[in-house]
Amino acid sequence: MHNYRIHLAVSVLALGAACSDSSGAGISVAALKQNDATPVAMDSAGTAFTMEQGLLHLRHIELDLPSSRSCSDLADQLVGATCHNGNTASDEAKIRIAGPIVVDLVAGTSTPSLADVVIPDGTYRRVDLRVDDGLPSQGVVTPGSPLDDNALAVIATFQYEGAAATLDLRLNFDEDIRIEQPGGVTVAAGEDLVARFAIANWLGSVDLAACVATLTPDAGRFVVDDRNDGACMGIEDTVKRTMKESGDLSHH
DSSP states (O other), X not given: OOOOEEEEEEEOOOTTSOOSOOTTOEEEEEEOOSTTOOOEEEOXXXXXXXXEEEEEEEEEEEEXXXXXXXXXXXXXXXXXXEEEOOSSTTSOOEEEEEEEEEEETTTXXXXXXXXXXXXXXXXXXXXXXXXXXXXXXXXXXXXXXXXXXXXXXXXXEEEETTEEEXXXXXXXXXXXXXXXXXXXXXXXXXXXXXXXXXXXXXXXXXXXXXXXXXXXXXXXEEEESTTOOGGGTTHHHHHXXXXXXXXXXXXX
16 A cells, blocks of 8 residues: 655745745645555545545644744745734644645645745644635635535545445544654755645544445445544544644655
C-alpha cells in the first residue's frame, strides 16, 4: 500500500530581494500521486477505495508566524494573506489566508486560486486548516454541488459483490485541523512549506463495506452522508480524527 499524502505547499519568495518575478509563490492542496497512480485508501475490512474526486471546503488557512517575527515585521511582506495579533497576551499572532476556499484534492487546484499568495521564509511550527460546510451564499459553492452544505465530498470506486461500484461520501462538519511539527520546519527562500495528510489512513478505522451493505444503490452508486444511520454512523468522527492524526509538516 502506497502512503499517499495530501499536501499544502506554500512557495516562499526571497523577501527583501527584487520581487518583480512572483512565479515562485503559490499554495495548493492536493492528493499526491506516486508513479502516476490514483490515490487509494483501505477501510477496516480491507476494501480498497480508489479516489476519483475529492473536494474540501476551507473557511481559512492559518499559520503561526515564523520564529522571532511579528505582524509589524510582515506589514509589507505578505501577498494574498494578512497578519493578525492575538486578542490576549497568551494568543499567538497568525498569518491568515482568508476563504472560503474550495480545494480539488485530486487536481491540486483551488477556487479561488491561491497561486499568488506570498509568505516570508522562516521556521514554521503550526498550520491550521479551518474546515467547514460549504454554502452557496458564500460564493464559491454552487447549489446542488457535492459541497452544498458539506465540508468534504469524495467520489471513489470499489468492488462490491464482484461488480464495480461508486462511493459518494459527503460529510458535513466544522473542524480545525491542526498540524504541528516539534521544533518547527525551516523554510528557505524559494522553498515550499508542506503540510501533509496520509489519506491512505483516513478509512482505516471505518468499515465502509458494512455501511454500504445497508444501503440501496442507484445504478451502482452508494451515497453516504449525514442522513445515514446504523452501520454508517461514526464515519464523520473517524475521518475527522484520522485527518488530525495523519498530518505533518515538511519542506522542499
